Amino acid sequence: MTVAAATARPATSARFSPQWLSERLSRYILHIVVIGLTAAWMVPAVGLLVSSFRPFSGIATSGWWTAFSNPTQFTFQNYSDVLAQSNLGQSFFNSFMIAVPATVLPVTIGAFAAYAFSWMKFPGRNWIFLALVGLLAVPLQLTFIPILTFYVQQLHWTTSNLEATGIPGLPWVPLWLAHAGYGLPFSIYLLANFFRALPSDLFESAEIDGAGTLTVFFRLVLPLSVPALASLVIFQFLWVWNDLLVALIYVGGAQEVAPLTVNLANLTTSLGQGSNLLTSAAFFSMIVPLIVFLSLQRYFVRGILAGSVKG
Amino acid sequence: MASVTYDHVVKRYTADVTVVKDFNVEIKDKEFMVLVGPSGCGKSTALRMLAGLESISEGEIRIGDRMVNNVAAKDRDIAMVFQSYALYPHMSVYDNMAFPLQMQHMKKDEMDKRVKNASRILGLDPFLSRKPRALSGGQRQRVALGRAIVRSPKVFLLDEPLSNLDAKLRGQTRIELQKLHRDLETTFIYVTHDQVEAMTMGDRIAIMNAGILQQVGSPGDIYDHPANLFVAGFIGSPTMNFVPVTTSDTTAKATGFEVKLPKSVPAGKGTLGFRPEALTDRPSADGSLEMKVDVVERLGSDQFLYGQVGSDQVTARVDPRMKVDPGDSVKLGLDTRSLHLFDSQNETALF
Numbered sequence: 001m002t003v004a005a006a007t008a009r010p011a012t013s014a015r016f017s018p019q020w021l022s023e024r025l026s027r028y029i030l031h032i033v034v035i036g037l038t039a040a041w042m043v044p045a046v047g048l049l050v051s052s053f054r055p056f057s058g059i060a061t062s063g064w065w066t067a068f069s070n071p072t073q074f075t076f077q078n079y080s081d082v083l084a085q086s087n088l089g090q091s092f093f094n095s096f097m098i099a100v101p102a103t104v105l106p107v108t109i110g111a112f113a114a115y116a117f118s119w120m121k122f123p124g125r126n127w128i129f130l131a132l133v134g135l136l137a138v139p140l141q142l143t144f145i146p147i148l149t150f151y152v153q154q155l156h157w158t159t160s161n162l163e164a165t166g167i168p169g170l171p172w173v174p175l176w177l178a179h180a181g182y183g184l185p186f187s188i189y190l191l192a193n194f195f196r197a198l199p200s201d202l203f204e205s206a207e208i209d210g211a212g213t214l215t216v217f218f219r220l221v222l223p224l225s226v227p228a229l230a231s232l233v234i235f236q237f238l239w240v241w242n243d244l245l246v247a248l249i250y251v252g253g254a255q256e257v258a259p260l261t262v263n264l265a266n267l268t269t270s271l272g273q274g275s276n277l278l279t280s281a282a283f284f285s286m287i288v289p290l291i292v293f294l295s296l297q298r299y300f301v302r303g304i305l306a307g308s309v310k311g
Numbered sequence: 312m313a314s315v316t317y318d319h320v321v322k323r324y325t326a327d328v329t330v331v332k333d334f335n336v337e338i339k340d341k342e343f344m345v346l347v348g349p350s351g352c353g354k355s356t357a358l359r360m361l362a363g364l365e366s367i368s369e370g371e372i373r374i375g376d377r378m379v380n381n382v383a384a385k386d387r388d389i390a391m392v393f394q395s396y397a398l399y400p401h402m403s404v405y406d407n408m409a410f411p412l413q414m415q416h417m418k419k420d421e422m423d424k425r426v427k428n429a430s431r432i433l434g435l436d437p438f439l440s441r442k443p444r445a446l447s448g449g450q451r452q453r454v455a456l457g458r459a460i461v462r463s464p465k466v467f468l469l470d471e472p473l474s475n476l477d478a479k480l481r482g483q484t485r486i487e488l489q490k491l492h493r494d495l496e497t498t499f500i501y502v503t504h505d506q507v508e509a510m511t512m513g514d515r516i517a518i519m520n521a522g523i524l525q526q527v528g529s530p531g532d533i534y535d536h537p538a539n540l541f542v543a544g545f546i547g548s549p550t551m552n553f554v555p556v557t558t559s560d561t562t563a564k565a566t567g568f569e570v571k572l573p574k575s576v577p578a579g580k581g582t583l584g585f586r587p588e589a590l591t592d593r594p595s596a597d598g599s600l601e602m603k604v605d606v607v608e609r610l611g612s613d614q615f616l617y618g619q620v621g622s623d624q625v626t627a628r629v630d631p632r633m634k635v636d637p638g639d640s641v642k643l644g645l646d647t648r649s650l651h652l653f654d655s656q657n658e659t660a661l662f
């Protein structure tokens with residue numbers, strides 16, 4: 001029927017008809033809105049980029065958009081200052097040492113837990129899950145004092161104590177555990193919802209085929225959940241990478257353990273001096289999140305389930 | 312290869328929700344048994360209890376001589392084909408079929424032999440390295456069958472395996488499945504809501520309704536001798552005509568006609584049943600009726616007349632060469648050998 005309608009309509013009357021016009025118009029409006037939103041979101045980043053190439057005097061006296069009237073003032077001074085003043089290599093390394101385990105831990109534990117919540121029957125399953133979702137609403141600032149008290153008074157896990165053991169990586173353990181804890185409710189929630197949407201026939205078929213719970217988890221659930229796992233890894237990694245507060249609380253500002261964010265924040269004094277350095281420092285810290293996002297974003301593509309069930 | 316016995320099997324979800332009630336069937340070795348019934352009648356549940364996917368509330372299920380109530384699904388030596396095929400989407404066709412064998416930790420070369428053999432039987436050789444999403448519906452269905460075949464199970468369970476295929480493919484696959492059954496010489500248990508599939512494929516058919524087994528028998532037996540009103544109405548297309556009648560001895564009187572019964576029955580009320588093909592264009596002495604035709608369907612090989620006899624709705628299947636138009640009144644003969652009479656109270660067949 002659609003074919004008949006399409007051929008029956010003469011091309012000339014189709015153009016400039018009211019319907020044609022409204023279709024065109026709505027498409028343009030959609031594009032304008034999308035482009036407008038994108039531009040609005042990018043303004044601060046662009047401003048930051050422009051500012052990072054301006055001298056401190058310029059940043060302090062005029063807006064970044066005025067910079068284009070006098071292009072000669074652009075300078076790499078901020079970048080070279082950051083490289084010179086901050087221990088960038090060390091803090092990059094620290095950030096990785098913090099972010100990788102703090103991503104792997106909650107995603108791994110979350111995946112196991114989510115599988116249990118979605119496909120295993122145990123008493124109180126729904127209530128526990130509900131409590132877990134409730135934890136999403138708890139501000140993490142509330143937890144600092146009780147957890148720190150526990151770390152320091154019960155376990156004696158202060159950064160200096162842990163460093164004194166001489167075991168590399170140990171000073172970050174409190175931070176890894178904290179990040180894992182803060183990330184778990186969301187990762188369980190996201191993964192459980194994804195796992196639950198997998199067709200139950202697959203699990204029944206695997207059960208008849210003789211696959212045990214762990215086999216089902218590793219051979220079916222994980223490979224089928226790559227899109228969800230990838231998006232969760234991106235979320236969690238970016239959150240940990242960009243985190244300043246939690247890192248500052250649990251490991252402090254010591255050069256040898258502090259991540260990039262803490263290190264860069266130390267560039268400015270409380271009076272705001274050196275704030276021009278932050279502009280270029282921000283771009284240094286953006287490199288890794290950009291790489292992570294661009295390399296994993298293809299897993300966002302849907303459709304990995306196509307062909308499993310139905311004809 | 313084994314027989315399957317359902318012995319007073321009950322499936323109850325809560326105290327007052329019982330989906331399978333006192334189910335008793337004995338399925339012989341190498342038999343093709345079809346469980347058929349309208350949706351929600353408990354046929355799938357009956358199959359899933361045998362598969363080990365649902366627990367059994369009461370009674371016993373035996374495969375061969377072994378009671379399997381508490382045996383895990385994987386140890387029951389059965390294979391199941393799901394309506395949705397349930398293929399593993401991230402694995403190739405080969406891996407899909409090899410999966411159950413890998414779970415048994417079978418040796419690589421034996422596994423390879425079995426998978427290759429199944430793929431040859433099903434014509435899947437060109438697709439072994441493809442993923443399920445790159446296959447058509449019919450091919451996916453064959454992969455699902457292949458995954459069942461490689462295990463050489465004692466019993467094949469098929470849960471509406473054809474319902475996602477288009478009509479033409481369904482017809483072909485029906486025939487292929489029958490060939491497969493003959494070649495494998497294994498017990499097949501096949502669940503469907505389609506009475507055509509049941510009639511064409513089953514050695515025997517078990518008809519269920521509302522959790523209760525209605526009748527078990529060969530397709531011909533069930534067609535010619537339905538045990539009750541439900542079976543009579545469920546099997547056959549177009550459905551059997553049901554006309555309320557008053558009986559006295561060997562005659563039954565409906566609103567529009569009177570017919571001589573083949574044997575005497577107690578006087579009272581009942582439901583007379585006769586299939587559309589029991590009506591012919593040659594009126595006979597024992598039974599004839601006058602039909603006011605509303606609709607005529609010509610299918611080439613058949614001609615269906617839908618109309619009124621007295622105040623009852625009746626369908627007739629007559630010779631396609633008979634000239635009838637809507638609005639006509641035609642005189643039809645009723646073959647009294649294929650009459651059925653059902654009790655008006657409990658709906659069981661008197662004959």
